[in-house]
Amino acid sequence: MKYAENILGTIGNTPMVKLNKLTKDIDALVLAKVETFNPGNSVKDRMAVKMIEDAEADGRLKPGGTIIEGTSGNTGMGLALAAIVKGYKLICVISDKQSKEKMDILRAVGAKVVVCPTDVEPTDPRSYYSVSKRLATETPNSWYVNQYDNMSNTAAHYEQTAPEIWEQTDGKITHFVVGVGTGGTISGVAKYLKERNPNIKVWGIDTYGSVFKKYHETGIFDENEIYSYITEGIGEDILPKNVDFSLIDGFTKVTDKDAAVYTRRLALEEGIFVGNSAGAAIKGLLQLKDEFKPDDVVVVLFHDSGSRYVGKMFNDDWMRERGFLDEEITKAEDLIKDHADKPLVIVRTEELVSHAIERLRKYKISQIPVIDTNGFVGSVDETDLFRSYVEDKDIADKPIREVMGKPYPIVQANTSIEEISKLINKDNQAVLVDLGNGRHHIITKHDIISSIK
Structure with missing residues (x-):
């Protein structure tokens, strides 16, 4: 009989798959090491078990202890x-930019999940780095994993991932391309491969908002490069000890949009x-095609499963909200098609200013058309209301007709975006679209900006 003693025995020996359509313009054999076949559906299974076993061996992790780690989800x-399998408790500290699916999956396998804000400095006490360390000092019989600086991370890929790649390519691999986060995968694989063939080139995939590429090229840790980004699992605002820059031949950066689009294309x-x-990895590989x-x-390595992103990259609404769907937007009806079924928020001439303010707040909008029995007769803008309030604190109890501005221009559904853009200026903040049958919708400057790809 053939069986594993437990689920950990199924980690590794993931398949190598030839890529065909996306790489048709690359004049080389491109193979993907698909790590989603691991039981936890990611490459991180390898180093997670290695880090635990090494901590058990040297006494850092004791029986019945609590494992604490800051993670983007997969290591968790x-x-x-x-x-x-081994009888430990687990606390995972995760940033709020990670997908809900990742958080739900961690809870499903028994982890306690602590969510921290993304847009803070690593040294901020609210960051997931800081919270992880604090919990480790406060929790009895606990062990803080610290995958970024825990060198068992790199060792796992030197001992497991790299030998598999070498064997599966019969030693003929010439290039290795992989996203870089903690650095364990790229450094462990690169060390093993270059020991066997120093001519093998290793390329890291970075993202905009991360420091890796510039630091590798200049030795400068540029804090101006650090800003929030959407892409998960790669890039950093710190320099983990596991990233051995001497083993990496170069980096290429991939935008959030391209990473999301090519995730779907795969x-x-x-x-x-x-x-x-x-x-991100496949788009980065395509950017490097002249190197091959x-x-x-x-060989390009795919870290994890698409099941963790069904509410994000694989969700049309999520993609559309961020301008990641390449839909042709040329006229008024294209701008409003996702919310054309929602009723137009209006205010009447004899309603009070306080009613308009309440509606602005409730619907999180900045402009409201004003109507009377004859139709559209004016408009209310939050900037004008604020200015009027500064001048007269009693304005909230006055009728809208006393403070309203000119009515918004009305355009047809097939009016071009260029024509609409000309109508929106400092004196006019929106236009109304006539949808027929007495229905209208509003287009604002925000809608125009959101349509720009």
Whole structure:
């Protein structure tokens, strides 16, 4: 009989899959190491178990202890599986930019999940780095994993991932391309491969908002490069000890939009349902196509499963809200198609200013058309209301007709965006679209800006 003693015995030996459609313009053999076949559906299973076993061996992790880690979700999943099998408790500290699916999955496998804000400095006491360390000092019999600086991370990929890649390519690999987060995967694989063939090139995929690329090229840690980004699992605002820059030949950066778009394309064109960092990796590989020759064997690693992003990259509304869907928007009806069924928020001439303020607040909008029995007769803008309030504190009890501005221009559904843009200026903040049958919708400056790709 063939069986694993427990789920941890199924980690590794993930398949290598030839890419065809997305890489048709690359003059080389491109293979994907698909790590979603691990039981926790990511490459992080490998290093999670290695870090735990090494901590057990040297006494840092004791029986019945609590494992504490800051994670983007995947390492937490690997730690959770090992914690279940080995009898530990687990606390995962995660940033609020991570997908809800990741948080729900961690809770499903018994982890306690603590959510922290993304847009804070690493040294901020609210950051998931800081909260992880604090919990480790406050929790009896606990062990703080610290995957960023825990060198067992790199060792796992040196001992497991890299030998698999070498064997699966019969030693013919010439390039390795992978997203860089904690740095364990790229450093462990690079060390092993370069020991066997120093000519193998290793490329890291970085994201905008991360410090890796510039630091590798200049040695400068530029805090001006650090800003919030959407792509999950790659890039950092710190320099983890696991990132061995001497083993990396270069970096290329991929935008949030491209990462999201190519994550979807991998599913639609290759049938490979993988996560956000895989989209970044394949787009980065395409950006590097001039580096490859016909006889080269290029391996790109896909970190995790697409199931963790069904509410994000695989959700049309989420993509559309961020301008990531390449839909052709040329006329008025294109701008409002996602919310054309919602009723137009209006205020009547004899209603009080306080009613308009309440509606602005309730619907989180900035402009409201004003109507009377004859139709549209004016408009109310939050900036004008604020200015009027500063001049007269009693304005809230006055009728709208005393403070309203000119009515918004009315355009047809097929009016071009160019024409609408000309109508929106400092004296006129919106236009109304005539949808027929007495129905109208509003287009604001925000709608125009959101349509820009």
